[in-house]
Amino acid sequence: MREKRRRRVAYFLILPGVAFLTVFFVVPMFTMLSTSFQEGTFEGGFTFTGHWQNYTESFAAFDTQIYRSLLYGLIVTVATLLISFPMVYWIAFRGGRRKNLYLLLLLLPFFTPFIIRTLAWKQILADNGILLGSLKNAGLVPEDLQLLATSTAVLGGLIYNFLPFMALPLYVALERLDHSLLDAASDLYSTRRQAFFKVTLPLAMPGVFAGSLLTFIPSVGDFINAELLGSVNTTMIGNVIQREFQTNLDFPTGSALSFVLMIGILVGVFLYARALGTEDLTG
């Protein structure tokens, strides 16, 4: 009796949020799916004709950008992992009483707005900006060296902007690691290297998993960094989708590409989750 009433209370509690997400997340996915099979113009209106060629045509036209986005996403994920792991390891294991202070310091730069941060990199990397300008004046680099509008600049921006998404889950995993396990390993004559690879790293894997997802997904879909720091040679799938929706007003093509991007990422996430054996994705 009481059990039944409690269950009804639970459904009552989740109702507003689930209803909202259904209307503004699930339904839009279906309108987008429907749009991706439509033909027509923005002015004249789009009509559903089951035009599946939107998929094949847009994939053929933009395969370079799709592969480039995947490649950039992978590079950013690996780079943020390699850069942040030693740092959060130091904070979690050697930070002592100042752990929280160091963690806040790590996060503080990201309180600045995303676009302003990216623009700051534009200011730093500009042809005669503070970095290249001074290096060129000192004669250390050739006069015509350019960093802006290269893939280096775009990757640099992506790596910088998404670093905290890797660092935080890694820190959480390392911080809750039971240090007596390491003492035990050392008591049983393991070397420091063995203890790291057999104890620390396996226990850090949930953090690596969460961090990779939180870094890979937004960087594959990003278009701000490529827009502000890149050129036509660094265009990503996000830039294409944005252009189709905002400039070309070709909603069917943009919808088809968005759908491919989303399904690709979801399938990737579930394969990755299965490979690493992480069951509960939401933690």
Next chain:
Amino acid sequence: MAVAHTGVQAGDAGKRPAPPEARRHGPWLGIYTALVMIYLFTPVAVIILFGFNDPVGRFNFVFNRFTLDNYTTLFENQELTTSLQNSLTVAALSTIVAVTFGTLIALALTRFRFRGRSSLNLFLFVPMATPEIVLGVSLLSLFVTLGFGRGLVTIILAHIMFSISYVVVTVKARTSGLDTNLEDAAQDLGATPLTSFWTITFPLIFPGIMAAGLLVFVLSLDDYVVTVFNAGGTGMFPLWIYGASRIGVPPEVNIMGTLIFAIGVVYAIVVLLRDRGLLGDLKKFAGRRM
């Protein structure tokens, strides 16, 4: 805690042969961490520095001359103040709604057993695993299909949508550690379920609710991608920055970055002081128990 990982204790040494490799460590990791910190703060330094620059031309790329003029004329920029007001309004309203919806779901997920719990978890995960641009354009396709004009209302709806899952995850972290016996005890002593919720559960999860609110407020204020597709012609703060950067990078952009960073610093100091205070209280409490 701190003692637990300093390696082998002196008292242990007599009982068994010393392990082959005692855990001593060099300064390299610390130096590396300091270098990464410098890298992380470089753009912040540039943002602050170039806010004091009197730029040559439209692009604020070369440091010309120190000036405070940019600060004194900041709020004379009508577009900037309007877009800032719009963004703050959107952030406040969407935070209130998303925190309410999300907290209710978090409570249901941790305090009740019901059919569909794991599907609900998965359902909440999908919006977080969807790239922002897909969230933005799918909503646009909905509003266009319905013939719904875009403006402040559509932006608020969009921000509530992407915030709910973050609220659930943040509040859940707090509710799942709660001792349900406390509420049962209150009810055994005659409290109604509602009274025991407001006097016991709510105060305990309140820090989680605050953290979630702060997180989604900042996410909303900073969001460009979802906003740009659903704003219509509405001036929003991130859109203003982006627009300004198309024509040139005015020092106002740097100043806004500096001011928001300053708010972040104040917040960080408050958090650190509060943590220290809480820690002190806990120690006192533990001392009394012993």
